[in-house]
Amino acid sequence: MSLAATVLVPLLGLLALFTFLSAVVLSLVWIERKFLGRIQMRLGPMRVGPFGLLQPVADAVKLVTKEDVMPFGANRALFWVAPLAMFIPAFMVWVTIPFARDWVIRNLELGLFYVVAVSVLSIVGLVMAGWSSANKYAVLGALRAAAGLISYEIPVVMVALAVAMLAGSLNLVEIVERQAPIYAVVAPLGALLLLFSGLAETGRTPFDIYHAESEVAGGPYIEYSGAHWAVFYLAEYVSTFALGVLISLLFLGGWRGPWLPPVLWLLIKAYAVILVIFWMRGTFPRLRIDQLMSLGWKVLVPLSFANILIAGVQLYYRWPWWALTLMSVALIVAVSFEVYRRVVLAGGKPEVELVPARELRRKVPVREEFKTTKVSSEGQQG
Amino acid sequence: MSGDLTTTRPLDTLELMINMGPQHPSTHGVFRMVVWVDGERIVNMEPYIGYLHRGSEKLSEGELYNQVITLFDRLDYVSNFNNELTFCMAIEKLMGVQVPERAQYIRVIMCELNRIASHLLFYGTFGLDVGAMTPIMYGFRDRERIQSIFEAVSGARLMHNYFRVGGLRQDVPSDFRERMERLLPQLEQGVEECDQLLSYNEVFLARTRSIGVLTKEEAIAYGASGPVLRASGVPEDVRVSEPYSVYDRFDFNVPVGKKGDCWDRYYVRVEEMRESLKIIRQVLAQLPDGPIMAAGVRRIIRPPRGEVYVRTENPRGDFGVFLVSDGTDKPYRVKIRPPSFLNLQAMQAMMRNAYVADVVVILGSVDIVLGEVDR
Numbered sequence: 160m161s162l163a164a165t166v167l168v169p170l171l172g173l174l175a176l177f178t179f180l181s182a183v184v185l186s187l188v189w190i191e192r193k194f195l196g197r198i199q200m201r202l203g204p205m206r207v208g209p210f211g212l213l214q215p216v217a218d219a220v221k222l223v224t225k226e227d228v229m230p231f232g233a234n235r236a237l238f239w240v241a242p243l244a245m246f247i248p249a250f251m252v253w254v255t256i257p258f259a260r261d262w263v264i265r266n267l268e269l270g271l272f273y274v275v276a277v278s279v280l281s282i283v284g285l286v287m288a289g290w291s292s293a294n295k296y297a298v299l300g301a302l303r304a305a306a307g308l309i310s311y312e313i314p315v316v317m318v319a320l321a322v323a324m325l326a327g328s329l330n331l332v333e334i335v336e337r338q339a340p341i342y343a344v345v346a347p348l349g350a351l352l353l354l355f356s357g358l359a360e361t362g363r364t365p366f367d368i369y370h371a372e373s374e375v376a377g378g379p380y381i382e383y384s385g386a387h388w389a390v391f392y393l394a395e396y397v398s399t400f401a402l403g404v405l406i407s408l409l410f411l412g413g414w415r416g417p418w419l420p421p422v423l424w425l426l427i428k429a430y431a432v433i434l435v436i437f438w439m440r441g442t443f444p445r446l447r448i449d450q451l452m453s454l455g456w457k458v459l460v461p462l463s464f465a466n467i468l469i470a471g472v473q474l475y476y477r478w479p480w481w482a483l484t485l486m487s488v489a490l491i492v493a494v495s496f497e498v499y500r501r502v503v504l505a506g507g508k509p510e511v512e513l514v515p516a517r518e519l520r521r522k523v524p525v526r527e528e529f530k531t532t533k534v535s536s537e538g539q540q541g
Numbered sequence: 542m543s544g545d546l547t548t549t550r551p552l553d554t555l556e557l558m559i560n561m562g563p564q565h566p567s568t569h570g571v572f573r574m575v576v577w578v579d580g581e582r583i584v585n586m587e588p589y590i591g592y593l594h595r596g597s598e599k600l601s602e603g604e605l606y607n608q609v610i611t612l613f614d615r616l617d618y619v620s621n622f623n624n625e626l627t628f629c630m631a632i633e634k635l636m637g638v639q640v641p642e643r644a645q646y647i648r649v650i651m652c653e654l655n656r657i658a659s660h661l662l663f664y665g666t667f668g669l670d671v672g673a674m675t676p677i678m679y680g681f682r683d684r685e686r687i688q689s690i691f692e693a694v695s696g697a698r699l700m701h702n703y704f705r706v707g708g709l710r711q712d713v714p715s716d717f718r719e720r721m722e723r724l725l726p727q728l729e730q731g732v733e734e735c736d737q738l739l740s741y742n743e744v745f746l747a748r749t750r751s752i753g754v755l756t757k758e759e760a761i762a763y764g765a766s767g768p769v770l771r772a773s774g775v776p777e778d779v780r781v782s783e784p785y786s787v788y789d790r791f792d793f794n795v796p797v798g799k800k801g802d803c804w805d806r807y808y809v810r811v812e813e814m815r816e817s818l819k820i821i822r823q824v825l826a827q828l829p830d831g832p833i834m835a836a837g838v839r840r841i842i843r844p845p846r847g848e849v850y851v852r853t854e855n856p857r858g859d860f861g862v863f864l865v866s867d868g869t870d871k872p873y874r875v876k877i878r879p880p881s882f883l884n885l886q887a888m889q890a891m892m893r894n895a896y897v898a899d900v901v902v903i904l905g906s907v908d909i910v911l912g913e914v915d916r
Contacts, residue, residue, distance in 0.1 A: 199678035373567040445672025447898045513794035
């Protein structure tokens with residue numbers, strides 16, 4: 160093999176991938192702002208370009224030209240390396256993610272394993288950023304991120320394992336090819352688990368506690384500005400997009416679909432998943448750290464093990480695929496009802512009592528000196 | 542000892558001291574909390590106030606009575622009309638002025654609209670505090686409509702300076718009734734939408750129920766008032782117990798909470814918005830014609846010697862003004878009882894066993910305005 164084939168082609172591929180991902184991030188920023196704007200009865204960005212299409216570009220230019228400030232007392236080396244430590248794993252994931260059957264830089268046999276393993280490394284960047292900023296909010300945010308990631312990585316791994324069992328392969332291309340009905344139908348439980356744990360891992364509402372602006376004021380990002388902050392931002396959106404693509408690949412049949420070209424199908428599915436994520440952001444408040452932990456350890460982790468179990472049972476007894484669907488749906492319904500009962504219905508539906516003013520006036524008659532008008536308090540309504 | 546992994550000596554842990562404010566995105570103005578945390582749990586909390594101290598009480602002593610009204614606008618700057626009303630009523634009580642009916646009714650409309658506007662602001666910021674970003678847009682949509690009525694009536698969106706001793710500065714615009722008829726259905730629908738968006742959201746319930754509980758006894762002991770007191774289960778409303786202006790002519794309900802947690806404090810305010818709308822409907826139906834200024838009130842006011850205390854129900858609670866007059870054209874002493882200040886004292890009691898994230902929610906549920914805390 161010549162040098163060109165071993166070095167140049169992958170390099171060009173990476174460059175193309177980087178360009179593509181940057182474009183995706185810009186589009187996601189625009190879609191998020193527009194979509195949230197619509198949810199909140201606003202127009203969203205309108206000034207820069209038609210429909211505000213150039214707003215992300217303007218944002219990027221602003222960020223790059225801003226001054227990079229480093230706080231006094233920060234650990235200089237770690238502080239500058241942290242954004243890269245977060246971005247590189249988020250980017251490396253894409254080496255093996257296929258956009259269509261042959262549209263992949265390296266079609267690894269252990270593709271799914273690689274994706275799950277590498278994406279976790281992003282947390283190192285967050286913890287580095289939190290520690291090196293010499294800021295208490297940043298430390299608190301970094302600890303939250305670490306705790307959240309450790310708890311929510313387990314369900315992700317377990318769901319990936321169940322998918323691998325169903326497909327009989329860890330190769331992402333083969334997983335897509337082997338979905339007879341798509342796995343969202345076969346194993347809806349797995350799809351939901353991956354979505355929820357993915358939200359926690361990428362720090363999206365309602366699990367965005369590590370950079371919650373109302374509590375830790377940005378968490379690990381608090382001291383970053385300009386281009387370095389932009390790199391964090393980029394990494395976060397790339398991870399979100401990776402989550403959307405991963406859910407599409409594992410559960411929604413990847414690039415398969417009628418009429419349209421395969422790549423387009425994958426993008427449509429991924430963007431649809433991401434729109435759901437943005438929708439949640441527009442609707443839900445944020446969970447507290449202990450609630451996040453108990454949801455992770457008491458609900459998602461056991462459910463992810465149960466997911467493997469039912470997949471194993473279905474495979475072992477060679478039941479038809481809809482048996483797994485039924486078991487999944489039954490588990491989802493049972494668990495969500497139990498969570499609803501314990502969390503929401505505990506102590507009954509909260510309400511506020513309305514005491515009529517007339518009744519209060521009768522109970523405690525108004526003293527003469529406070530009667531400012533001659534009209535009596537009873538029976539003078541309009 | 543280093544390297545000996547078998548010892549079971551407990552780790553040396555340190556409580557982390559965190560400064561929340563005066564420049565923190567969710568401390569509602571320039572309020573500073575020093576919070577000691579053990580991991581994510583609150584060990585101790587100390588509030589520090591005074592960053593917005595402008596000496597309003599002392600300043601009042603150097604101004605003519607009508608000029609002091611502008612200072613009252615700047616106390617609780619999201620319920621300006623209510624503050625103005627209290628100060629004007631204090632002087633009116635001292636002078637024995639009978640305010641004309643029409644002025645009284647317009648005052649009530651403005652105060653109740655202001656209450657809704659203030660609670661809508663609370664609704665939005667409380668949403669932000671629990672991490673939801675949409676409520677503030679819903680709240681501000683309706684608040685904006687109220688603001689434009691304020692602008693039409695008083696000429697200003699925020700610092701109105703509209704009430705005068707003995708009445709109002711000017712009558713409402715000629716299309717006031719039509720504008721109100723348009724506004725009220727919009728507000729009624731808006732409040733319902735706000736309610737449906739947030740109140741029974743599962744995550745919101747998880748974040749606010751049984752958080753920051755203030756018992757009935759504690760609420761009374763700390764001198765809490767307004768929605769904070771009512772949420773703790775005390776049916777106390779100055780509009781009912783010591784009715785002022787023409788409030789004794791209207792029929793409305795006093796929302797009372799059951800547990801005294803953050804959700805109760807939130808929902809009491811949502812219900813209060815509905816009740817205020819009811820009051821405004823009744824006022825509009827009864828709104829009489831006539832003068833808007835009491836006869837015989839001079840431009841330069843010289844109340845007789847004496848002292849007076851007047852209290853009203855502000856959106857934040859029991860707002861009181863103690864006024865001493867020495868017979869000149871300037872007040873001798875003005876003492877303000879700000880409801881936020883007393884509600885704030887109950888914060889430490891609410892913070893028991895709270896998490897860092899709860900601090901923000903509890904502070905938001907008390908709904909302080911630093912303008913009147915620091916004065």
